[in-house]
Amino acid sequence: MLKLNINKKDYELNIDPNTPLLWVLRDIVGLVGTKYGCGIAQCGACTVHLNGEAVRSCVTTVSRAAGQKVVTIEGLSVNGDHPLQQAWLELDVSQCGYCQAGQIMSAAVLLKENKNPTDKDIDNAMEGNICRCGTYLRIHKAIQLAAEIQRKG
Amino acid sequence: MEPSKTTHSRRSFLRSSLLAGGGLMISFSWLPEAVKAANGIDAGVPGQWSELTGYIRITPDNVIRILNPNPEFGQNVMTSLPMIIAEELDADWEKIVVEMGPHDNVKLGPQFTGGSNSVRMYWKPMREAGAAARAMLLQAAAGTWSVPVEELTTKAATIFHEKSGRSATYGSFATKAAAIPVPKEIHTKAVKDFKILRKAQKNVEGSKIVTGKPLFGLDYHQEGMLIAMIQHPPAFGMKLQSFDASQALGMPGIKDVFSLKLYPEGFEQGGFDTRTFNELLVVVGKTTWEVMNARKKLVAQWQPAGDTKDTMAGRNGKREVTVPGELESTDSQLAKMEAFSKQPAQQLRKDGDPESAFRNAAQIIERTYNAPFLAHNCMEPMNFFADVTDEKALLAGPLQAPGWTEPTLSKILNLPPEKIEIRMTRMGGGFGRRAYGHYLSEAALISRKVKAPVKLIYTREDDMTYGIYRPMYTATYRAALDANKNLIAFHVKGGGIPEHAIHANRFPAGAVDNYLAEGWQIPSNITIGAFRAPRSNFNAAAEQSFLDEVAEAMGKDPIDLRLELLKRAKEKPIGEKNDYDADRYAGVLQLVREKSGWGKPENKKYHRGVAAYFCHNSYAAHVVDMVMKDGRPFVERVYSAMDCGIVINTDAATNMVEGAVTDGIGNAFYGRLSHKEGKAEQNNFHRYRMIRHSEAPDKIEVHFVQNDLDPTGLGEPPFPPVFGAVANALYKATGKRHYDQPYLNPPPKTATKPENKRPF
Numbered sequence: 032m033l034k035l036n037i038n039k040k041d042y043e044l045n046i047d048p049n050t051p052l053l054w055v056l057r058d059i060v061g062l063v064g065t066k067y068g069c070g071i072a073q074c075g076a077c078t079v080h081l082n083g084e085a086v087r088s089c090v091t092t093v094s095r096a097a098g099q100k101v102v103t104i105e106g107l108s109v110n111g112d113h114p115l116q117q118a119w120l121e122l123d124v125s126q127c128g129y130c131q132a133g134q135i136m137s138a139a140v141l142l143k144e145n146k147n148p149t150d151k152d153i154d155n156a157m158e159g160n161i162c163r164c165g166t167y168l169r170i171h172k173a174i175q176l177a178a179e180i181q182r183k184g
Numbered sequence: 185m186e187p188s189k190t191t192h193s194r195r196s197f198l199r200s201s202l203l204a205g206g207g208l209m210i211s212f213s214w215l216p217e218a219v220k221a222a223n224g225i226d227a228g229v230p231g232q233w234s235e236l237t238g239y240i241r242i243t244p245d246n247v248i249r250i251l252n253p254n255p256e257f258g259q260n261v262m263t264s265l266p267m268i269i270a271e272e273l274d275a276d277w278e279k280i281v282v283e284m285g286p287h288d289n290v291k292l293g294p295q296f297t298g299g300s301n302s303v304r305m306y307w308k309p310m311r312e313a314g315a316a317a318r319a320m321l322l323q324a325a326a327g328t329w330s331v332p333v334e335e336l337t338t339k340a341a342t343i344f345h346e347k348s349g350r351s352a353t354y355g356s357f358a359t360k361a362a363a364i365p366v367p368k369e370i371h372t373k374a375v376k377d378f379k380i381l382r383k384a385q386k387n388v389e390g391s392k393i394v395t396g397k398p399l400f401g402l403d404y405h406q407e408g409m410l411i412a413m414i415q416h417p418p419a420f421g422m423k424l425q426s427f428d429a430s431q432a433l434g435m436p437g438i439k440d441v442f443s444l445k446l447y448p449e450g451f452e453q454g455g456f457d458t459r460t461f462n463e464l465l466v467v468v469g470k471t472t473w474e475v476m477n478a479r480k481k482l483v484a485q486w487q488p489a490g491d492t493k494d495t496m497a498g499r500n501g502k503r504e505v506t507v508p509g510e511l512e513s514t515d516s517q518l519a520k521m522e523a524f525s526k527q528p529a530q531q532l533r534k535d536g537d538p539e540s541a542f543r544n545a546a547q548i549i550e551r552t553y554n555a556p557f558l559a560h561n562c563m564e565p566m567n568f569f570a571d572v573t574d575e576k577a578l579l580a581g582p583l584q585a586p587g588w589t590e591p592t593l594s595k596i597l598n599l600p601p602e603k604i605e606i607r608m609t610r611m612g613g614g615f616g617r618r619a620y621g622h623y624l625s626e627a628a629l630i631s632r633k634v635k636a637p638v639k640l641i642y643t644r645e646d647d648m649t650y651g652i653y654r655p656m657y658t659a660t661y662r663a664a665l666d667a668n669k670n671l672i673a674f675h676v677k678g679g680g681i682p683e684h685a686i687h688a689n690r691f692p693a694g695a696v697d698n699y700l701a702e703g704w705q706i707p708s709n710i711t712i713g714a715f716r717a718p719r720s721n722f723n724a725a726a727e728q729s730f731l732d733e734v735a736e737a738m739g740k741d742p743i744d745l746r747l748e749l750l751k752r753a754k755e756k757p758i759g760e761k762n763d764y765d766a767d768r769y770a771g772v773l774q775l776v777r778e779k780s781g782w783g784k785p786e787n788k789k790y791h792r793g794v795a796a797y798f799c800h801n802s803y804a805a806h807v808v809d810m811v812m813k814d815g816r817p818f819v820e821r822v823y824s825a826m827d828c829g830i831v832i833n834t835d836a837a838t839n840m841v842e843g844a845v846t847d848g849i850g851n852a853f854y855g856r857l858s859h860k861e862g863k864a865e866q867n868n869f870h871r872y873r874m875i876r877h878s879e880a881p882d883k884i885e886v887h888f889v890q891n892d893l894d895p896t897g898l899g900e901p902p903f904p905p906v907f908g909a910v911a912n913a914l915y916k917a918t919g920k921r922h923y924d925q926p927y928l929n930p931p932p933k934t935a936t937k938p939e940n941k942r943p944f
């Protein structure tokens with residue numbers, strides 16, 4: 032029996048401990064906001080927070096997440112109004128939208144650790160998240176806007 | 185108000201009916217011929233164009249729902265099509281509820297996302313649906329208040345009678361309006377009166393996306409649903425010989441393992457029934473991870489398929505096509521293309537006497553361009569949900585053209601179309617790939633076999649190695665200059681595996697006295713499909729690089745040369761079938777010249793490249809500003825000019841162009857799917873290089889030509905000329921012309937740290 036805490040909720044799961052967290056979230060827990068894009072830590076679509084750090088859930092075994100705090104896009108904010116979510120809507124970032132949960136989750140860790148990220152900081156933090164639709168420019172601006180919203184409180 | 189030009193008596197009909205519980209529902213139908221005639225849509229698009237319909241529902245409490253008919257894959261059609269209806273209805277956009285429509289080609293029209301057609305084909309019907317509904321509401325109000333209808337005005341879903349000071353919402357008249365016959369003549373707004381269109385309206389699904397709501401096919405869930413995965417042959421030209429499922433079957437959670445034949449013997453394939461492998465291995469189980477693990481335990485023997493035959497449906501009856509069995513490699517493909525390019529080819533267009541012009545030329549410039557197969561790499565891999573019994577079928581997932589897949593399903597499932605329900609989810613990208621519904625058919629057959637609802641999931645590897653790629657292309661361009669450096673002849677001979685890309689009637693056809701276009705193709709077992717601006721995405725790279733080089737040889741500015749040629753095409757066009765408007769083409773070049781400060785000294789620090797192209801009835805031009813950092817080219821800024829007629833949603837349109845530019849840079853620099861003995865050499869993003877965050881431009885400035893022309897394509901047209909502009913900038917940056925795509929091969933390493941911060 033594995034104990035998981037996902038978005039502040041406790042779960043007890045009887046599951047193969049080698050199962051990637053991604054598939055536990057999607058298939059077992061029913062949180063499908065975390066996306067599958069590559070399965071090999073190359074695209075960032077599956078990014079979640081593990082104890083506040085951005086991890087690729089497709090290569091993170093559920094056993095590693097056991098007893099830790101997992102946050103997914105569904106739990107990033109209670110009302111969907113995290114500064115990043117606000118900024119994403121303000122700048123209408125999404126095209127197909129498939130990559131965006133992962134983008135936001137990567138950006139959220141950056142903003143938590145760095146209240147005033149430079150272009151370079153953003154580049155570094157976001158390099159692992161692919162967007163085939165090519166919305167990088169808006170993602171970049173939205174992160175800057177979110178930092179501003181966050182600073183203003 | 186302008187009366188609509190279409191009369192409804194002959195070619196179309198409107199129906200209105202009472203919703204259960206009161207309220208007005210208006211559905212709007214069109215015969216396909218009328219749609220094509222009205223919008224200039226290429227009637228050659230395969231598949232069935234059925235009736236067009238828009239949906240409006242108004243409840244007595246003034247809730248207005250608009251059904252979006254067309255599948256959404258990121259082009260923002262879920263927002264832009266309902267905007268058109270809301271505009272003519274004179275509704276309050278902020279209060280409109282948008283819903284994805286069901287698959288119903290009779291009520292909702294072609295429901296096809298592709299060819300940059302969504303707005304083009306729905307523009308007129310949606311405007312008229314909105315205007316008709318408004319007229320009926322007005323008539324209902326006039327009757328109720330006993331005032332002349334001419335004295336009524338509307339604003340934000342409310343009707344006003346100024347004289348008497350009365351006003352009431354649309355909703356209060358909805359029931360009454362439903363009983364009113366649809367007006368014979370429909371008056372749509374004057375473009376200058378638009379309040380909702382030509383402005384920035386937010387993506388109606390934006391907040392669902394950023395909060396991770398289930399929207400996509402992969403998110404679709406039904407109680408008791410099983411997960412299925414396929415195992416396709418490891419290489420193009422291979423097929424299943426035998427397999428042993430015993431180990432896989434013993435794995436936890438596994439329900440069934442079997443081989444599946446997709447199409448029966450002699451099945452007549454339509455244009456979008458492309459499938460690479462007809463027989464697949466299938467593993468079905470409880471969860472994705474269990475199925476993935478079990479699939480690794482499959483023991484399968486594969487063998488060369490040899491030459492095989494496909495039966496293709498066609499207008500003039502079916503025909504047999506031989507699919508060669510060779511296990512192809514990129515080197516052998518290139519060698520074959522080179523050999524073919526020297527053979528006589530099919531003449532596609534000829535003006536004047538190009539042979540003698542080339543014979544008499546003072547200078548001939550000849551260049552050959554090559555481009556590889558490209559994988560679509562939609563971020564959401566192919567997948568589909570199916571719940572199929574002997575009586576009926578429910579399918580749900582991401583696809584671009586339900587109306588093309590349904591007849592196929594009907595045949596292979598032996599079910600009448602009315603027993604097949606297809607639900608369209610939001611798509612995690614499409615780019616043409618999801619017009620090919622083989623994965624739907626596979627899901628349906630799997631569900632029927634295991635007698636359970638099933639979600640078929642392709643892994644990234646399955647997706648990338650399956651085929652349906654952008655074809656492999658080559659083209660040799662020749663230009664003849666006379667002693668005064670005038671361009672006297674132009675020749676393009678293009679080929680490809682398995683098709684060439686040549687659009688013989690496009691620029692510079694029409695601008696040069698002596699012109700020749702030829703094409704040839706080499707059959708292959710590597711399947712291909714539409715890829716964001718098919719063919720154009722190669723032509724705009726090759727032709728626009730070539731023109732740059734010709735301009736240089738002529739001692740001319742590249743924009744000036746293009747403008748001179750376009751002037752010629754306008755004033756003294758050569759030939760008759762030039763399919764572009766020289767003024768609009770020149771317009772985007774002039775606009776981009778102005779906005780980019782072309783030739784201005786302050787831009788000297790950039791290596792600048794320009795290109796323009798016409799496709800999907802729209803015009804696009806880009807100026808790319810490149811810099812070199814640590815010996816690597818980066819596109820720092822891009823200026824884009826677009827002419828796509830009326831812009832429906834300004835900010836979303838800008839986003840689309842920004843995306844096309846970024847996607848174009850990525851594919852131009854890195855896009856490549858190569859083969860070795862039939863095997864795709866790239867199977868995931870560690871081998872298939874995608875553009876990444878730090879490699880996107882810092883600035884993309886998008887300008888639209890302002891005109892009142894009916895909207896034309898937008899999703900695709902800005903994509904192709906990016907390739908040419910990048911190639912031309914790269915020449916400035918490196919002093920070397922780049923003839924082979926991708927331009928950076930092998931690609932530079934990414935700064936990506938694939939590992940998580942903490943090793944695990």
Ligand code: FES
Nearest residue numbers: 068069070075089
């Ligand atoms: S799915 Fe995990 S990084 Fe791509």
Ligand code: FES
Nearest residue numbers: 127128130162164
């Ligand atoms: S928005 Fe489509 S992949 Fe990023």
